[in-house]
Amino acid sequence: MEPEKRSRVKVHSLLSVVSSKPIEPGKTLKLSSLDHAMGLHSVHVVFYYESNPFDEGPHSSDMDNLRIALSGLLNEYPKITGRLTRSVDGNWEVKCNDAGMRIVRAEVSATIDEFLRSADAVEERDLTVWEDMPEDPNIWSPFRIQINNFRCGGLAIGLSCSHMHADLTSATLFFKSWTEFHRGQPLIHHPIFHLPATDCRSLQNNHTESTELYAAKSSVESKPVKMGMATLRFPDSSIKKYLSRIHSNSANATPFDLLVALFWSSIARLKKPTKGIKHSLSFGVDLRKHSNKSVPFGYFGNASSFSSLSLDAQELLGSDGIGNVSKHVHRHMAGLDLFDTRKEERAKFAPPFRMYGPELTCINMEHMIDPEGRSMMFDTMFKEGEKPVHVSYHLGNVEGEGLILIMPSPEEGLGRIVRVMLPEELIDKLLKDEVILDLQPTLLLTGRR
Incomplete structure (x- = not known):
């Protein structure tokens, strides 16, 4: 019997990031029938960078640099910081509040080149959060980011969410907007939560x-x-x-x-x-x-x-x-x-x-x-170029x-x-x-x- 492989990804901390402005009281966003149909699935995206884009020198904190831009961007995304609840008709909706999103930090005992060359898809899963929605999701964070530091100084950022909330395109465009906001650039695709009739x-x-x-x-x-x-x-x-x-x-x-x-x-x-x-x-x-x-x-x-x-x-x-x-x-x-x-x-x-x-x-x-x-998806640059x-x-x-x-x-x-x-x-x-x-x-x- 082949011995079980040990993952080189080790999670060591958890924190939250909230939007920099309070959400208006009572705001909700309804989920569509297609959103409901996707409820058994989850979305996971991993972006690999050769260097840590948030590390700006010995006197800066990479997590502070990460959180400042992300906190500002979350003002545009109340669907991400909210929590799931049932509406009066029994369907799911997002109760927009200031609960925020979870950030997981991890270390990887390999370089990015080694990892991409030798990891299998099972080990790559460890670069993002995999967590089933609980029966009562009122306090559950449906969006999570995992920051993975590689031995070479590189970084992999894993984004996870419930498929009810977003598809692959939405997740990618959120991440792309984060990189634009971090660089002080205008958002190319502002999020739209309600379509015209x-x-x-x-x-x-x-x-x-x-x-x-x-x-x-x-x-x-x-x-x-x-x-x-x-x-x-x-x-x-x-x-x-x-x-x-x-x-x-x-x-x-x-x-x-x-x-x-x-x-x-x-x-x-x-x-x-x-x-x-x-x-x-x-x-x-x-x-x-x-x-x-x-x-x-x-x-x-x-x-x-x-x-x-x-x-x-x-x-x-x-x-x-x-x-x-x-x-x-x-x-x-x-x-x-x-x-x-x-x-x-x-x-x-x-x-x-x-x-x-x-x-x-x-x-x-x-x-x-x-x-x-x-x-x-490859035009996601925290630093130009x-x-x-x-x-x-x-x-x-x-x-x-x-x-x-x-x-x-x-x-x-x-x-x-x-x-x-x-x-x-x-x-x-x-x-x-x-x-x-x-x-x-x-x-x-x-x-x-």
């Missing part, structure tokens, strides 16, 4: 396909399976080369289309599919940049819609290969109609269920590329067939990062897949040197 329809899950998919998810009980994770960074040159290779079959394919096709077909091949059996992939698409009816980018909450694409084994693994699957994915994504004009009723919302599963689920984060082609060397995303309580997360790379261009979570017995096989390795990815956080 004309936009509320975009978040109510009334689109027929989405509604049917949500209903199907809520009725399936997936068996807990031990999951493994890996992160692969694909260079711009490899993506361009492969898109050129499949151009004759899929002329309009994007990096997202290509990588979905690549991983979906590889995972299907590992499962030894039976002829005639349909394979389904669920897509999570952010509404903030979808078409000209998009939700404002600063919307703070959940703003995703889910859809499903099914292909049989012959289509997934046929002679036309990745190009054919890319074409199917592109048509599906281009044909999505995610909006509905019906308004949400304020009846008691249904209980939450697993949105990430039970079928294989793919989340598209390409909307985080700004108009200049930069990756917003000092970008994070890596950004990791985790989603809690993922079960079933697994999760594929496709996001921008720090490299400008078509480079992408793929974070994949699968049943453990499939991860090692996937990382040896010749088609994937042909794109020359860099492996991160797999526990392999």
Whole structure:
């Protein structure tokens, strides 16, 4: 039996940060039906920096420098400093108060390079707080930040929150706003907590396909399976080369289309599919940049819609290969109609269920590329020019067939990062897949040197 690995991350203290201005009495923020649906999941983001951006010399306190800017920023984010409570209709809402958010401090007995090269996804979890919401969350802090000091002087900042409060985009934009506030820059995306009535329809899950998919998810009980994770960074040159290779079959394919096709077909091949059996992939698409009816980018909450694409084994693994699957994915994504004009009723919302599963689920984060082609998650600089060397995303309580997360790379261009979570017995096989390795990815956080 393999001995249990000891984590190099040691937590040593806990404190709170409150907003610098008092919250107006009686202020509440209601959670939407989509927020409620995400209640079983949590969001975790880790930003790695080569040096401590809050250390400004021997006579300064890094925690004081951290808290001053964060305290000022929290004035803009009452949803973060508040606490969950039940409204009169039985739904969750945030009672805005001055309870603040928790800050955890930890030491890591490794350099950042060593950690990214040798840690596995289980150890990386220790860089953020994982805590289930208690039955009575009135005094529970749904947002937490963990400050991890590395042996090299580097820093990893882990942000955790309940998925009911915020999605991956909201968490990232909050962090980006923190870096802007710290540098004394105006916020690019001020948070919006209440959408105009004309936009509320975009978040109510009334689109027929989405509604049917949500209903199907809520009725399936997936068996807990031990999951493994890996992160692969694909260079711009490899993506361009492969898109050129499949151009004759899929002329309009994007990096997202290509990588979905690549991983979906590889995972299907590992499962030894039976002829005639349909394979389904669920897509999570952010509404903030979808078409000209998009939700404002600063919307703070959940703003995703889910859809499903099914292909049989012959289509997934046929002679036309990745190009054919890319074409199917592109048509599906281009044909999505995610909006509905019906308004949400304020009846008691249904209980939450697993949105990430039970079928294989793919989340598209390409909307985080700004108009200049930069990756917003890597444009998070506490000091000008000092970008994070890596950004990791985790989603809690993922079960079933697994999760594929496709996001921008720090490299400008078509480079992408793929974070994949699968049943453990499939991860090692996937990382040896010749088609994937042909794109020359860099492996991160797999526990392999």
